[in-house]
Amino acid sequence: MRPRRFLPAGPLKGRIRVPGDKSISHRSIMLGALAVGETRVTGLLEGEDVLATAAAMRAMGASVKRLDKGNSGAEWVINGVGVGALLQPEAPLDMGNSGTSTRLLMGLVASHPITATFTGDGSLSKRPMGRVIDPLTTMGASFEASAGGRLPLILKGADTPVPITYRLPVASAQVKSAILLAGLNTPGITTVIEPVPTRDHSERMLRGFGADITVETDADGARVISIRGEAELRPQTIEVPGDPSSAAFFIVAALVVPGSEVLIENVGLNPTRAGIIEVLRLMGGSIEEVSPREVGGEPVADLLVRHSALRGIAVDPAIVPSMVDEFPALFVAASLAEGVTTTSGLEELRVKESDRISVMATALAAAGARVEEREDGLVITGTGGEPLVGTNGAIATHLDHRIAMSMAIAGLVSRTGVEVDDTRPIATSFPVFESMLAQLATDLAA
Incomplete structure (x- = not known):
C-alpha cells in the first residue's frame, strides 16, 4: 500500500x-506484432497495462524494443511475425491489471492454432470475460476459465476458425475489437454489428495497417463492421496522441x-x-x-x-x-x-x-x-x-x-x-x- x-x-x-492514448498504444503494439516488417511508434503510453501487452507479444514471437531518444522521448520498434504466425507462449501471459490487454489478446489468440494461459492481478481476476468468451467460442476457440468466466483461464485457439456475424448485446469496444482481431486470421468475412457506436480506434488502425475493413450503417442506425480474414498487414510509423x-x-x-x-x-x-x-x-x-x-x-x-x-x-x-x-x-x-x-x-x-x-x-x-x-x-x-x-x-x-x-x-x-x-x-x-x-x-x- x-x-x-x-x-x-x-x-x-x-x-x-x-x-499517449492507452487504447491506441495497445493496438499499435498488437498490430505491429502482426505486420511483416518494422513498425515504429512514438508517444507510446509506458504504463503497466501497455507494457503487459508488449510482454505478451514478445512471448508470442514478436520483437518489441524501446529505444531511448533522450529529450525527444522514446521510440518503440516492433518487428512483427505476420498474421497467422504467432508462436505458442512458453509461460502464462500475465495481464496485470489490464482488461484491454486481456480481451484483445484473447481475440488475437483465438484464431491462431496455439494455446495460451491468461493470468492477472486480484482486481483483474474478478472481472468477467464471458462477453468475449461467447463469440470467440462460436469462432472455434475453446476455453477453460475460472468460475464465472474469470481469470486465470486457458485459451486454445481454433485450428480452423470460422467467420461469424455477431451483434453486440452491450456496447463494448473491447468485445468488438476482440472479434475483429480474431477475424484477421479467419478465412472469409467476420462482421460485428454494434447498435450503439463505441470507440473506433481498432477500425481506424486496422485500416491504416492495410486490413480490408468496411464500416457501414444499416437501416436501424447500427454500425456494421466487416473484416476480410487472412490479412497481410503492412508496418506503420505511428505517433500516439x-x-x-x-x-x-x-x-x-x-x-x-x-x-x-x-x-x-x-x-x-x-x-x-x-x-x-x-x-x-x-x-x-x-x-x-x-x-x-x-x-x-x-x-x-x-x-x-x-x-x-x-x-x-x-x-x-x-x-x-x-x-x-x-x-x-x-x-x-x-x-x-x-x-x-x-x-x-x-x-x-x-x-x-x-x-x-x-x-x-x-x-x-x-x-x-x-x-x-x-x-x-x-x-x-x-x-x-x-x-x-x-x-x-x-x-x-x-x-x-x-x-x-x-x-x-x-x-x-x-x-x-x-x-x-x-x-x-x-x-x-x-x-x-x-x-x-x-x-x-x-x-x-x-
Missing part, C-alpha cells in the same frame, strides 16, 4: 502533455480549482472518445481547442482549460460509450457544480477495475459530497463551487487507478484534503500523474 493525502491547492497554471482519459483528470482539475488556467497539449479528440469534453462544456466549462489537426488519422488539438462555474445537468445516456472511463472524474466535477447532476445508463461501470458507481458514491460521500446511488448511475447535488469538506480516513480505491486519480483531484478542492489508501495502481495507466500535478501546483502539499 502507498497511501497519500492530497491537500488543497492554489490555482493550477502552466502547460502539460499527458502520456495524448490520452483523453488521462487529460480528463486535469481538465476537471483546472475547471474546479479557482484561478486555474492550464494548456494540455496534443490531446486526441476522436469523437468516439471525447464525450467528457462535450458534457463539461454543457455544464459551463471553458475548454478551448487550440491548433486542431489530424495525426495518424486521429483528430488532435491542444486544450486551453480555465476555471469555470459549473452547473448540474442530466447527462444523456447516449453519450456514455464515448466517455465510459471518464465518469469518475465527471462525478468530481458534478460534486463542485451548482445544482443537480444526474447520470444513468452506467451499468458497465459496475464491472470495471472496481464497481465504479458504488466506490465513487462511497468515496465522494466520505469527502462531504451529496450523492445518491442508483442502479445505473449517480445523482449528485453539487456545492456550487464551495470546497468539499475532505476525508477523515483513507478512501478505499479497490486497486482502481481511476478512483485514485479522481479522488486526488477532489482533494485539491477540499478544506482538509482527501486521503487515498493506495496510489500504486495509478502506474497502470498514468505513471507521471502525481509529478504533473506537482508541476501545475507548486504549493500542492504531498
